Amino acid sequence: MVFPLKTPILLLDFIKYILAYLIVLVNTFCYNFLVNHLINLIRRMFMKKAYFDIVKEYECDVLVAGGGVSGFSAAVCAARLGARVILCDASGMLGGTATSGLVGPFMTCYDHKGEKQIIKGFFNEVVDRLVAEGAAIHPSVCKNNMSYSGYRMKGHDGVTPFSSEKLLLLAEELCLEAGVKILYHSRVIGCECNNDRIEAVYISTPAGVEEIRAKNYIDTTGSASLAEKAGAEVVFGDENGAVQTATTFFQITGVNKEALDAHMRDNYEMRARFFMDEIEKARKEGKFPCGTPKLRIYETVDGIWKVNMAQQDDYFNDTDTESITKAEIYQRKQIPQLFDFLKNNIPGLEDIRLLNSASEIGIRESRRIVGKTVFTGDDAINSRYADEQIAVCSNSIDIHLKSEVKYVVCEKNYYIPFSCLVSKNIKNLLAAGKCLSADKYAFAAVRVMPPCFAMGEAVGIAAAIASKQRISACDVNVKEIQKQIIDNGGYLELDS
Structure with a gap:
């Protein structure tokens, strides 16, 4: 008896097996695809992950967004402590309103009596180097009722006239000396965040979108642009959303x-x-x-x-x-x-x-962060925060409105606390200059450039310490910041 060959049956079973296997693979792929797609959607919703075609990637310890006086101060002071620093700016120069905006002079760096310089440290180094080049007049020479002080009768002892062009060149020189990597024409357009931390920042450049990953981030954009993109709490203007008038x-x-x-x-x-x-x-x-x-x-x-x-x-x-x-x-x-x-x-x-x-308008007030502390005019008047000061100032409250200017000369010196430079809800984000956390009165006093230099120096030091210790910027011991400020020649005593 002849039995038929079983080969066709085996082949059919094999084909069925392969088809079943392919179906399993397709199902698995679809499942993984759907799951991954869902995860990405969740990340977009909750991690604020920005999706771009990245043309270049960078890594550093500290990213400083904004190259005005507070920004380049932060960058240089962080780099001098060994941090790998990238400084990006939307324009093609450093110095912000002091250079492209031609704003000057630096307002007072002296005490409320006009007798003693109290904003020193990195600011003093910048002034001394400009003076040595014949590009500035030392503040000790400048008194009220002089041409250098705009013939003002009060609140203008100890101002510093300077050359905007020479300041630009010096700012670049200081950054390059310290090893700061400068990225011009780079505007922050997005962030990747994980819970309460920034993981990466995306910048728009002539080449396309580039990614910068850092351990700690500093917003010195003047309008809290980085903070806003990261989902940090920010405010615009005063309690009614009104800002001071601009100038050119x-x-x-x-x-x-x-x-x-x-x-x-x-x-x-x-x-x-x-x-x-x-x-x-x-x-x-x-x-x-x-x-x-x-x-x-x-x-x-x-x-x-x-x-x-x-x-x-x-x-x-x-x-x-x-x-x-x-x-x-x-x-x-x-x-x-x-x-x-x-x-x-x-x-x-x-x-x-x-x-x-000026190639750009002088903006007095914009967005600023909500910090661990909101520095108030009352805090300044009562000289609070003696335990965490990073600068001592005497600058007048100067609010420019459409109909009037509210100008109040401070009768004593006051502190700027570190906690008003720390984001309330993003752990590795600091801010300085016009991005600080303050009410309209305190802001109107410390928005001028010498306090901005001092704030920039403080956050640069803080970010470098945090990166070295592998902690978030918000967790840095303020005593360590103060020690380094003093080592830099800074002054933190209130006096009378």
């Missing part, structure tokens, strides 16, 4: 200093010091179409004078593209008109020449 600077030469000094000596009233009567008269005659009610003029170095358009007649939001564009155009348009007014109405300015104008 321009520089002139050809001032007859003797004639201008004589004019100011003969006119002691504040209105005269701001040319308010001349402005009011010209406006009535239809010869002053600008919105500003006052102007300020400051002598710097090399025969260059800075003109501050001062109080403006409108508010602008620098976090809104249309608003800030409107501000840039509106204020830049006024410069020729203001120049002509000065030339035709003020003794000593008959032969002035327009040297240049």
